[in-house]
Amino acid sequence: MQSLQKITSKFIPLRIENVDTDQIIPARFLKATTKDGFGKNLFRDWRYENDDETKPKADFVLNQKQYTGAILVAAKNFGCGSSREHAAWSIQDYGFKVVVSSFFADIFKNNALNNGVLPVTVTDAFLQQIFAQGSDDTITVDLEKQTITIDKTGATETFDINAYKKTCMLNGYDDIDYLLSMKDVIEKFEETIK
Amino acid sequence: MGNTIFDKIWDKHVVKKIEDGPSVLYIDKHFIHEVTSPQAFSGIEKRGAKLFRPKQIVATADHNVPTLHQELPIADALSRFQVDTLIDNCKKNGIELYGLGHKYQGIVHVIGPELGITQPGMTIVCGDSHTSTHGAFGSVAFGIGTSEVEMVFASQCIMQTKPKAMRINIEGELHKGVVSKDIILYIIAKISASGATGYFVEYAGSAIRALSMEARMTICNMSIEMGARGGMIAPDQTTFNYMEGRLFAPKGAEWEAKLAQWKELYTDADAKFDMEININAQDIEPMITYGTNPGMGLSVTGKVPTLESITDPTEKQNFEKAMKYMGLTPGQTLLGMPVQHVFIGSCTNSRIEDFRLVASIIKGKQKDPNVKTLIVPGSQEVAKQIKAEGLDKIFEAAGIEIRQAGCSACLGMNEDKIPAGEYCISTSNRNFEGRQGAGARTMLVSPLTAAAALLTGKISDIRTMLN
Numbered sequence: 001m002q003s004l005q006k007i008t009s010k011f012i013p014l015r016i017e018n019v020d021t022d023q024i025i026p027a028r029f030l031k032a033t034t035k036d037g038f039g040k041n042l043f044r045d046w047r048y049e050n051d052d053e054t055k056p057k058a059d060f061v062l063n064q065k066q067y068t069g070a071i072l073v074a075a076k077n078f079g080c081g082s083s084r085e086h087a088a089w090s091i092q093d094y095g096f097k098v099v100v101s102s103f104f105a106d107i108f109k110n111n112a113l114n115n116g117v118l119p120v121t122v123t124d125a126f127l128q129q130i131f132a133q134g135s136d137d138t139i140t141v142d143l144e145k146q147t148i149t150i151d152k153t154g155a156t157e158t159f160d161i162n163a164y165k166k167t168c169m170l171n172g173y174d175d176i177d178y179l180l181s182m183k184d185v186i187e188k189f190e191e192t193i194k
Numbered sequence: 195m196g197n198t199i200f201d202k203i204w205d206k207h208v209v210k211k212i213e214d215g216p217s218v219l220y221i222d223k224h225f226i227h228e229v230t231s232p233q234a235f236s237g238i239e240k241r242g243a244k245l246f247r248p249k250q251i252v253a254t255a256d257h258n259v260p261t262l263h264q265e266l267p268i269a270d271a272l273s274r275f276q277v278d279t280l281i282d283n284c285k286k287n288g289i290e291l292y293g294l295g296h297k298y299q300g301i302v303h304v305i306g307p308e309l310g311i312t313q314p315g316m317t318i319v320c321g322d323s324h325t326s327t328h329g330a331f332g333s334v335a336f337g338i339g340t341s342e343v344e345m346v347f348a349s350q351c352i353m354q355t356k357p358k359a360m361r362i363n364i365e366g367e368l369h370k371g372v373v374s375k376d377i378i379l380y381i382i383a384k385i386s387a388s389g390a391t392g393y394f395v396e397y398a399g400s401a402i403r404a405l406s407m408e409a410r411m412t413i414c415n416m417s418i419e420m421g422a423r424g425g426m427i428a429p430d431q432t433t434f435n436y437m438e439g440r441l442f443a444p445k446g447a448e449w450e451a452k453l454a455q456w457k458e459l460y461t462d463a464d465a466k467f468d469m470e471i472n473i474n475a476q477d478i479e480p481m482i483t484y485g486t487n488p489g490m491g492l493s494v495t496g497k498v499p500t501l502e503s504i505t506d507p508t509e510k511q512n513f514e515k516a517m518k519y520m521g522l523t524p525g526q527t528l529l530g531m532p533v534q535h536v537f538i539g540s541c542t543n544s545r546i547e548d549f550r551l552v553a554s555i556i557k558g559k560q561k562d563p564n565v566k567t568l569i570v571p572g573s574q575e576v577a578k579q580i581k582a583e584g585l586d587k588i589f590e591a592a593g594i595e596i597r598q599a600g601c602s603a604c605l606g607m608n609e610d611k612i613p614a615g616e617y618c619i620s621t622s623n624r625n626f627e628g629r630q631g632a633g634a635r636t637m638l639v640s641p642l643t644a645a646a647a648l649l650t651g652k653i654s655d656i657r658t659m660l661n
């Protein structure tokens with residue numbers, strides 16, 4: 001897993017609520033048996049007319065050249081629906097390192113964290129402030145300090161992340177490394193619940 | 195202070211609690227299927243690790259399988275490769291697989307309970323969000339992502355933060371024509387598609403107690419559609435009666451011992467919940483969804499909200515987007531609207547009782563000639579039972595073909611899809627944009643309301659068709 005400490009970047013504003021994982025990555029792209037290359041199918045049906053890459057939909061924000069950056073900012077309840085981790089893979093593969101929203105669905109949040117994508121939950125008011133920024137403005141996310149800042153206005157909020165996940169993210173460790181180191185403890189535990 | 199049933203099971207399975215972090219939670223049963231497991235298998239291989247407890251894993255192929263001619267090789271090369279990869283991985287790692295052609299094959303959340311693999315008091319996970327279904331037996335069951343599948347492969351544990359506790363009490367008797375699917379659609383419409391995010395839900399109350407196991411599964415199944423981590427119902431005599439004698443259920447002295455343990459699985463009278471919701475069963479009518487998330491639901495005789503009734507600007511924008519996608523007008527009634535497709539199936543409503551309900555409505559009648567159907571049992575066992583009870587003859591006489599077991603048109607992944615712009619009355623659990631195929635317009639209903647649409651070709655009130 002890639003580590004993440006601090007990032008300053010322009011952002012892509014996705015002003016849509018309840019973005020479900022079927023929109024993030026439609027089911028027909030789940031036939032893969034590896035984790036690679038999902039970025040090109042991120043938001044596929046919102047990005048292209050009739051699934052045709054030569055016909056991008058001009059009104060969708062990923063197709064609007066003025067918006068770039070490694071931070072995706074979405075309206076509330078982002079990542080609801082199916083538990084497919086492919087949603088996190090496609091966001092990561094597209095190049096996002098941070099997703100900001102005022103509310104995340106549980107499974108998505110876990111999946112994102114497990115793939116080195118940091119979900120940052122902000123207040124509704126702060127989210128609206130971000131949406132009010134121009135396409136050249138940047139935001140800074142500092143994981144160590146747990147802050148998110150709108151660089152032009154200096155407005156800052158702190159965000160929550162549990163200490164364990166934070167350490168994992170900062171260092172690029174994952175849960176599986178940790179669990180593999182716990183095998184003896186788990187074997188002993190098994191004896192107690194038989 | 196007492197404990198909830200959730201606390202009792204969860205706490206017993208905590209191997210270690212990390213300070214200001216998640217817990218290491220031990221998993222009793224792990225179900226896997228072809229779509230969310232391959233990357234976990236290759237992940238384990240890459241780390242040079244081995245599967246820790248392969249005997250606690252059960253696999254099936256369901257999402258990506260055809261529902262016609264399962265005896266033939268899968269036509270779509272990618273789908274075939276994915277299913278073959280599952281077969282290889284199971285063989286290599288010594289995992290029990292009920293794959294295509296196996297007599298126990300079916301949707302993972304249908305086969306677990308019917309084979310008696312799902313049991314009270316267990317922790318159960320699967321790389322599929324509707325794992326909450328198994329909670330109907332008083333187990334802590336929830337969906338996980340592929341990284342977590344890999345964690346369970348590696349250690350039979352996952353890292354989880356304990357969710358908050360919610361109880362939803364449904365008291366009273368249901369009206370005629372109202373079934374468990376209506377209860378859950380009603381709850382989600384009431385509290386929204388994100389209303390239970392962060393919570394694990396216990397369903398309780400006299401209306402829940404009165405339900406059969408299969409009806410309970412339908413409710414727990416859709417817990418995730420209001421954002422809940424999972425949903426569960428305390429086991430009772432209904433649960434034990436259902437389980438006794440099932441293939442993998444304990445037998446003899448072991449059964450007696452387990453039974454004694456299971457009877458301890460209830461929420462103490464003085465246990466506290468972070469949130470409680472009370473619902474009167476009499477308020478529930480046959481439900482239907484009109485929008486693009488399961489929270490956008492109303493009574494089948496109701497009216498779609500008007501634009502003026504929504505004040506929040508983002509919500510308004512989303513509502514308009516949903517209206518456009520669904521081809522509906524704010525404020526309109528749905529009753530009488532023609533539909534082109536009826537899908538009866540999915541892990542929500544593809545069990546034998548669902549087919550009995552539908553058969554009871556269509557018996558001796560003909561389906562509307564304009565309606566195309568996808569009628570798909572949840573498992574080979576259900577298909578067998580349909581034949582044993584002669585229900586297949588009723589469907590056949592009504593001009594309806596019954597397909598072979600799988601997820602089918604629940605998700606636009608296998609070949610069963612709904613064409614763009616057409617309406618599908620569906621007993622599944624998700625009405626997201628494109629869920630049943632790009633541009634497909636899904637309306638979620640109970641099997642009874644689906645049966646009504648089968649006969650009329652329209653959105654109909656089943657209550658007017660009951661005698």
Ligand code: SF4
Pocket residue numbers: 256257301302303322324539540541542600601604605622623
């Ligand atoms: S039937 Fe639908 S919801 Fe259930 S497991 Fe299959 S795809 Fe998922």
